[in-house]
Amino acid sequence: MFTFDQLKQNDVPLRVLALGMLAGLLILLGGLWWVQIISYHRHTDNERNQSYRTVRIPAIRGKILDRDGHVLAENRPSYNVNLYLEELRPQFAEEFRRLRPMREDTNAPAWRRWLGIDTSKAVPVRLTVSQRTALNNRARFNVAARAVQQVSQVIGVEIPFTEEEFTKHFISLRALRMPIIENLDGALLARFLESTALPPSVDLEIDPLRYYPQGRTAAHLVGYLVKDTDSKRDEVSDVTYRLTDYRGNLGLERVFDQELRGRAGVKAVLVNNLGYREAENIWYPNEPGKNLMLTLDLPLQQAAEEALYREVGPDAAGAIIVMDANNGDLYALASAPAYDPNDFIPRISNEKMAAYHDEKTKPMRNRATQENYRPGSVFKIVTALAGLQSGVINERNIHEPFYSPKYIMVGNARFEDEAPIGDYTFERAFIKSSNTYFIHYGLEAGFAAMQRAGMELQFGQSMSLPTRQNNAGNFPTPEWIEQMKVNQGLRWLDGDTANLCIGQGYLDVTPLQVAVMIAAVANGGTIVQPRLVDRIVAQPGLDDDPGPRVMPYETRGRAEFAPEHFALVRKAMRADVANVAPGPNQGTGWRAEVPGMNICAKTGTAENKRPGSSRVDRKDVWFASFAPYEDPKYVVIVMVEGGVFGGTTAAPVAKKIYQAIQKREQSGEFPARQRLVQR
């Protein structure tokens, strides 16, 4: 080293000094090596932890659309006024200085007093830490409240703003903007935008908010959202803050939540040493959710719901299904009463929540798929098929008159008949809905034949609609009977079979099961899988769009009945509506007749009795139909709780729906996407 060589050999103290300094500098260098290179990651982690707050930003939720792209659920801009705390910092300090108590300073140095210089001045009073903190809190709240007050004056609406609320935000969410008024409507928005008197710390943000433009229409299928605080998989989960996010809690919003929700991103907010926001950048961008395209036809859905409310009344309770007879596409599926999914955004009020969970009206239940009903006379279609298949109703006796005394005795039980006394052929019995006739032939065919026919048509099975609001209903299959025998000691009697023949007793169905059954009759035996979601489509403009995911058409199997038996039933169903003329052969469904549509139907009126009571509680009425007769395309099921008769309460509703279908067909293309059933 140059210094040592040049030092005089005998100058020991200087050499010691040089060595000492060298050692000192090397210690510093070693220390720096340790801190900056060896412990670099620890310090960087610490730095990151203290200077970044991560915020989870939910992705924009996908839309739910009908088959033509009409919107059932989308996002609308919500105009929110926010307060940016970091902009207020200079004012916080100023207000603190203003509020700080002052005192006269009498403690001037002696020489100044001696010189006579007036040194009295106001100096701040020394505050304890807690006094300072309290004063700072007060100053911050005053400033924020003034800004809020200004906004309040501009838009002319009182904005509630409490110190408690502000302090909470300041302590826990300081790096984030503070919302002061959300969801401005048009007039307020205009006032806000036109004002020049707004403090700079206030700004307008547009956040997406879920919106259901159709309100109650198809609400049960669409579902609704609730606020959510969970991270989904494939997401960064340890974030400091979460912005409001929602998750589907019912229906398609729930079942397809993963697809609709997309993937949340993360942004990092750089904060300064006091926790105020300095800058933001996106660490992981969010991925918008996918759109759900349904098989529903919005005009038909609306027409169906309107028909129900018009014909039955605004308090109507019931269900309507319009389904493609050949491939199971659901054109409309309505349940009344319904709820408005908009009520859940941003959160539902307690009164509404109570109303929606009313035990009697049950607006949250999807009556088309979730509730059990007795099918009543609609089930005579099954009895007819069982009778035809077993041969007890055949070529020879089908046109022979069968005398009905307006009741029938089965064992000791007497079954009353609504149909008048008289002679009944198969068709007249069908269109007049004679209990006597169908109990007679059903018993003659035997319980086994009835059981087989019902199982062929998949009663007692869940229809697996993707909304997961499926109820399997109840059908006396051998397993069921075995179970009931073990559990409740049930012995199946002829009376039970007689009840089954007219759609009463140990039988529960959902309107969707009836729709599938009618479709099978209409299309000649194919049990279609009801289909609600047509495809899942990525948002346009994505780089790596994998293309739409089309939901496949499926069948659930075949109902093995002879084609001519189906034809006989179809013919009888046609007569039920077509025989409009008053008289002994007038069909029960005549009120539904729409010229040109050739509607085929069976009405039903099921009596609900409380267990152990003989009093009829409520009548659930049905109109189960398809059209047109020659080439069936549509299945229309109308079920109304608490109706009078199927023909009087439900048929007029169906008529309106068929008129709407006719209008849709006339106005343009309304084809089925794919036909599963070839005839």
Next chain:
Amino acid sequence: MTFENSTNKERLGSIEWLLLLATVCLVVIGVAFISSARSPAEMAEDYSLFRQFYFKQLLFAGLGLSAALIVNLLDYHTLARWSLVFYWACIGLLLLVPLIGVSAGGATRWLNLGLFNFQPSELTKLAFIFMLASFLARPDQELRTVGNFWKAIGMMVLPFLIILKEPDLGSALIFIPVGLVMMFVGNIPPRYLAKLMGGAALLIALVLVDVLFAPKGYQFIQLETYQKQRLMVYFGLDFAPDNATEAERRAARQLQEEKSYQVRQALITVGSGGVWGKGWRQGNQTLKGYLPPGAAHNDFIFSVIAEQKGFIGSATVLVLYGVILFTGIRIASQARDRLGKLLAVGVVTLVFSHVFINIGMNIRLMPVTGVPLPLLSYGGTSVIVSLLAIGVLHNVHLYRRAY
């Protein structure tokens, strides 16, 4: 410069370019990183140029360099003749400080000169070096007397006590190594020094034990609360006494958090710089106020450099100081006489003590004391006195052959 002409060549040494280069480099680095450290505040306040700290530092550096130049016009012997006056004038200024001084942060250390606040303790360091060098320059026989030894000690202890009272522990402590090293090099008999060092070590140990561990009522040495807390932070001691209640313990812990904050942030600032640093005027620690903005441009300027230029930058700074220090030692060894040698050694020790204490506290090797980093830290007095000191060093070099 006229020192290079042929007539003076006989009498004068040449300019020590290496020293000059290292000094100017450090000043420039200092100005650049003061500007970086102050940028958030200055951008927010929209200061005019004359109020911006880096510009003021540049002015001080200009003043300091001019002062250093003027110092080099006269032989150090001539200067040393005034050392008595210089020393006592400084002592006088120090005594004025508590009367008319300016206070900040609980301490009174400055005199208001209008342009800037002047810190007499800084100048006193230089005056002390002159005083002690002149005193120790006498023949060896005289130095061996006990009386002269105690006189030398007295010269050291007088400013130490006055400055300690300000209070400014860091500045006061600087006098001890400077004085001891000068005595060591100045042929004070080693037996005196050994006793002195032993005594001093014992005293410091006793003081620390008393301050940190003695129960209430047995603390004979009353440090300011903040000084005691700094020492406790350095030694990692719990603020809460053993018999504290839970609430007291929580409060003590919070206080400890607050008091450790500066040290902790300095360490994060230095450590997060890594090898290459985050770049000039980059990095959150300094610019977003985690490194306390009141200290970032003066006592913690090294952290700023270390954050923004990484290990490369901080090692460069160390190398530049190394150049100054070892050039200084060479100057001392080549000095014409003992006065020159002692002056050079005094300046070198002064610079080294500042560098070691300041950088040490930035990386938690040393407790936090208000000791500036010479030439780099913002502060008028500090930069002027540092340049003046280096000017004195250069003077010894320049006049090493003069008779």
